Amino acid sequence: QKPTVIITGASSGLGLAAAKALGQDGDWHVIMACRDFSKAARAAQAQGIPKENYTIMHLDLAAFDSVRQFVENFRNSERRLDVLVCNAAVYLPTAKEPRYTADGYELSVATNHLGHFLLTNLLLEDIQKAPEDSLKRVVIVGSITGNTNTLAGNVPPKADLGDLRGLAAGLDGRHASMINGGDFDGAKAYKDSKVCNMLTVREMHRRLHEKTGVTFSSLYPGCIAETGLFREHYSLFRTLFPPFQKYITKGYVSEDEAGKRLAQVVRDPKLDKSGTYWSWSNDSESFENQVSEEVSDGEKGRKLYDLSMKLLGLK
Ligand code: NDP
Numbered sequence: 606q607k608p609t610v611i612i613t614g615a616s617s618g619l620g621l622a623a624a625k626a627l628g629q630d631g632d633w634h635v636i637m638a639c640r641d642f643s644k645a646a647r648a649a650q651a652q653g654i655p656k657e658n659y660t661i662m663h664l665d666l667a668a669f670d671s672v673r674q675f676v677e678n679f680r681n682s683e684r685r686l687d688v689l690v691c692n693a694a695v696y697l698p699t700a701k702e703p704r705y706t707a708d709g710y711e712l713s714v715a716t717n718h719l720g721h722f723l724l725t726n727l728l729l730e731d732i733q734k735a736p737e738d739s740l741k742r743v744v745i746v747g748s749i750t751g752n753t754n755t756l757a758g759n760v761p762p763k764a765d766l767g768d769l770r771g772l773a774a775g776l777d778g779r780h781a782s783m784i785n786g787g788d789f790d791g792a793k794a795y796k797d798s799k800v801c802n803m804l805t806v807r808e809m810h811r812r813l814h815e816k817t818g819v820t821f822s823s824l825y826p827g828c829i830a831e832t833g834l835f836r837e838h839y840s841l842f843r844t845l846f847p848p849f850q851k852y853i854t855k856g857y858v859s860e861d862e863a864g865k866r867l868a869q870v871v872r873d874p875k876l877d878k879s880g881t882y883w884s885w886s887n888d889s890e891s892f893e894n895q896v897s898e899e900v901s902d903g904e905k906g907r908k909l910y911d912l913s914m915k916l917l918g919l920k
Contacts, residue, residue, distance in 0.1 A: 608739060609684045610871055611636040611728070613664060613721065614693025616645040618832030619746065621652060622864020623690065627871060628658040634684065638664035638675060638693075660684075666693055666720030667706040669917065676727045686731040688871050691721035691745040691802070696834050700791035703782040709775075710916075711782045713791065717798035721745060722805060722913045733817050740820070740877065744870050745806050747823035747882060748799040749856075752897040757828075757856070764796035764897075766905060772912050800899055801909060803882060807896075808906035810880030822876070824883040825894065826866045827858030855887065862889070 610627055614620040615637035628635040628649075637659055639645035645661045662678055665671040679686070694717045697704070704712040710719060725743055732741050752758040766772075767785025774780035782789045784797050806823040814821060830847040838846075850857035858866075869891060870876050870883055876891060884894035899905065914920070 606685050607632065607634045608687040608735075608872075609634045609636060610688040610690060611638050611679070611686065612690040612692055613638045613666060613724070615639055616641055616648050618834060618860060619826060619829055619863050619867060620690070620692040621648050622860040623692070623867040623871070624649065624659060624864075625652045625654055625861075626864045626868035628654040631655065631658055633658070633872065635659040636679065636684070637661045640665040640667075640693075664724075666724070667712060667716045669708050669720070669723055672720055672723045673727070676724070679728075680731070685735050685739075686728060687735045687739045688742040688744065689725060689728050689732060690867065690871060691725060691743070692867070693717075693721075694746070694795070694798070694834065696795045696837065697791035698795070698838050700789075700837070703778060703789045703791075703794075705778060709777040711776050711778070711789075711794060713794040714772075714776060714784060714798045714801065717795070718801035718805070719913060719917065721802070723917050723919070725805075725809070726914075726917075726919050729813070729817060729819065732819055740872065740874070741818055742820045742822065742871065743806075743809065744867070745802045745821075745823050746867070747803040747806070747825055748796075749825045749828075750796050750799060752803075752825075753899065754895060754897040757854075758796075758897060762790050762793040762796070764793065764800045764899065766797055766800060766899065766909070769905070769908055769912060772909070772916070775916070800897075801913075803896060803900045804902075804906040804909050805913075806882070807880055807900065807903075808910045811903070811906070812910070814879040820877055820879040822870055822879065822881045822883060824867065824870050826863035827885060828854070828856040829860055829863045830857055832860060858885075866891070
């Protein structure tokens with residue numbers, strides 16, 4: 606069997622571009638793990654990914670039963686698993702009120718962090734079973750916006766998990782809808798979830814890399830200003846954001862280029878250092894980036910990991 610990668614949220618944007626980069630030449634099989642099957646099918650076809658190089662499987666990260674069912678369906682397919690890419694995300698910057706999942710958690714943190722945390726924990730044993738010569742990786746897409754050591758990360762509202770009291774209280778709206786227990790802010794909830802993604806990578810590296818042989822990494826692929834991520838933003842923002850990123854900050858990157866960067870973290874033997882946060886210079890050279898103070902807080906990483914395990918009923 607060919608090496609297999611699961612990419613969540615491969616029906617648009619970065620996930621789709623990475624599916625294309627990995628599925629084009631036939632060396633890899635791509636499992637597109639998506640909540641909208643027909644959208645994913647249309648997208649894969651429009652990108653011209655050869656049919657024999659991908660499989661679409663249903664996954665709704667906002668429903669933990671769906672995550673568990675996905676894992677069962679994947680196992681029934683009897684494919685090997687080499688790499689898991691946690692890419693899907695929602696961003697609700699204009700939401701005035703929190704939305705909750707069927708399990709009762711605030712939607713952005715549930716989708717972007719908790720759903721992926723559950724998926725990664727369940728699939729770890731499958732990755733460990735990959736053949737000896739496999740790269741065995743878990744890649745969780747991070748973001749500069751959750752990184753307060755950058756200019757973009759300092760645009761208010763800033764990410765801040767505080768002492769995680771809101772998460773500890775269940776994030777179900779009865780006591781809290783934000784991880785730090787503060788008032789709901791959709792943009793901040795997204796940034797917080799990205800900090801969770803990056804803390805998870807570092808904590809999984811610390812706890813599990815040596816034990817499992819799996820490499821855990823995160824990345825910021827650049828500002829892919831035209832993806833569906835901004836679909837809920839004001840239309841004026843969506844018009845002005847791409848030229849602002851292209852000509853003013855120069856942080857802009859096309860979906861194609863970002864997809865190639867993510868594909869590199871999946872399969873490049875050189876990008877094999879566990880616990881790393883990868884970024885790219887303007888001439889598209891990868892480098893190990895520095896994380897923010899909050900993301901480098903080992904104690905917070907431990908606490909987030911333990912709380913997430915508890916909320917998800919994992920041991
Ligand atoms: P898109 O909105 O284009 O892609 C997000 C994907 O996530 C879509 O396929 C979407 O599915 C999927 N998704 C959303 N909710 C769920 C769910 N409940 N279950 C399963 N899949 C779901 O955005 P991007 O491509 O920009 O975002 C991809 C990743 O890149 C995210 O992790 C984001 O944080 C990160 N990122 C993006 C940057 C940017 O500038 N755009 C910069 C840095 C990081 P559907 O098609 O059905 O809506």
